[in-house]
Amino acid sequence: MSTAPHTPGFHAPLPTVNARIYPSGGLDVLSRDEVARLRDASTGMHDLLRRCALAVLTTGSMSDDPRAAQAQYPDFDIQVHQQDRGMRIDLSNAPGMAFVDGEIIRGVAELLFAVVRDLAFRAIELGEDGGRDLESSDGITDAVFGLLRNARILEPADPNLVVCWGGHSISREEYIYTKQVGYELGLRGLDICTGCGPGAMKGPMKGANIAHAKQRRRYPRYIGVTEPGIIAAESPNPIVNHLVIMPDIEKRLEAFVRIGHGIIVFPGGVGTAEEILYLLGILLREENAGLPFPLIFTGPTASAPYFEQIDRFLRLTLGEIATSRYEIIIADPAEVAKKMTAGIRKVREHRIAQKDSFFFNWSVDIPLEFQQPFRPTHEAMAALDLHKGRKPHELAADLRRAFSGIVAGNVKEEGMRHIDERGPFEIHGDPEMMQSLDALLRAFVEQRRMKIQGDYQPCYRVIA
Structure with a gap:
């Protein structure tokens, strides 16, 4: 466990954790292209991943200022790595509140995997070369359906x-x-x-x-x-x-x-x-x-x-x-x-x-x-x-x-x-x-x- 530097406006440094996580159940089949897009800083996708990941890692926070968590954990970062037999998520200076005895809380991990899953789908399926029609009503509804189905929300x-x-x-x-x-x-x-x-x-x-x-x-x-x-x-x-x-x-x-x-x-x-x-x-x-x-x-x-x-x-x-x-x-x-x-x-x-x-x-x-x-x-x-x-x-x-x-x-x-x-x-x-x-x-x-x-x-x- 490490400690983040003091941030003005907060009383004391907040505890942080460096962790390596191996997702399963859907996330283990991300392609190399999907992982590459999540790591791409030039498109803003990595910054989006970082902000959404930080939000779920501070689950239970009572602040409604989107800049608060970033000010509290300015050195937080997330990297997604594709491996031959799956994938790996590396967390640097992650909020300690998401961990118990060095292990990430299971429910928080599931939410974190959901972030990676949905942003990967968005990067590929709804990107410029995704082939989806986002200019028509039917096309947008089809995109909504695709996102929900990919997230396994739709149950018969x-x-x-x-x-x-x-x-x-x-x-x-x-x-x-x-x-x-x-x-x-x-x-x-x-x-x-x-x-x-x-x-x-x-x-x-x-x-x-x-x-x-x-x-x-x-x-x-x-x-x-x-x-x-x-x-x-x-x-x-x-x-x-x-x-x-x-x-x-x-x-x-x-x-x-x-x-x-x-x-x-x-x-x-x-x-x-x-x-x-x-x-x-x-x-x-x-x-x-x-x-x-x-x-x-x-x-x-x-x-x-x-x-x-x-x-x-x-x-x-x-x-x-x-x-x-x-x-x-x-x-x-x-x-x-x-x-x-x-x-x-x-x-x-x-x-x-x-x-x-x-x-x-x-x-x-x-x-x-x-x-x-x-x-x-x-x-x-x-x-x-x-x-x-x-x-x-x-x-x-x-x-x-x-x-x-x-x-x-x-x-x-x-x-x-x-x-x-x-x-x-x-x-x-x-x-x-x-x-x-x-x-x-x-x-x-x-x-x-x-x-x-x-x-x-x-x-x-x-x-x-």
Whole structure:
């Protein structure tokens, strides 16, 4: 074991470990070309591997600043080596918290292997010479399918996967409530998929884990779906046993919708609002009018005003029709689980009738405007068309981008760099809509839903 040099802003050097790991079960068949691309510094792939690996090696961290881990472990490095009979991962100055008596924790090792696997797939299959069509809707969906299949997420079993969305920065009462809901879901044999981080992403998994143990479920799934810009700020929680890293936020959101059989939304901040708008924008399309997709907003009694404000914002922006696609249940975990179980039963019946797969929702129509990556720059944020008179799904797409930009400014390195260089993003639009948006964002700030630690400095300005 070695010790990293002292980093300004931290009280003492943190213990580090040098280790050599030999993966198995899928990773042992990486080609020499895949390994070479992961080691390539000129393309930025090695730096991406290093940042994602550091995130999983600090699993359980409560920081949501993507630069914190890099400041704490500035000398960390990872090298992947191809060998004639397999492969080897060398870790230099790795966080000591990932090891016990010199051995890497098994769950952390699995997450680390997932990082290598997904980035190798991305480098080859989604690279310039990968041959995949990433300019068409069908091509992007095919890429999402390929990533999920390569990660062994797709299982031909009865529908039972509940996606849980919610904030990483929530109150203790809200966190306990997410565990209670997860427990009720687990008792009914439902598995959990979240964004894999802390807060409302950890609670449902923790509750379900206890319930699954009581019901003696041998192979429960706790799926974490993330992307490189998020994972550095929201390290996976230790309960995740299936991790998949999608290339960008749009493919991450599509993955949730394609593999989930129902979605529960807990209190959260701008990231949660982005997810809600993404899903409603899809479900409000005529092509998806008859598609069963249970969507429940829920939280403890203290969170009722939060959902009332979300509900008002959705009614004002997307219209009353939006309310037909979700239900709000307050302070009743058992009722949430019962409603979700009944909703998934309808999903199963619909999939059988339509001859659609149980493990991947091919039937849902996701237009290209929801799939194309949005790069939040000052110009792109100012150009968003946030005015009344547009079709609900079209307005939802741009509102989603607005929230996505704020997420980037809050927790993603590139977005934070834009803010440091040029100041806050400016968001323009219809006066009444901007007033409602500003009130919602102010509430997120006052309720400390933007950041886990420290005072929040807004990365945006709302302009009517």
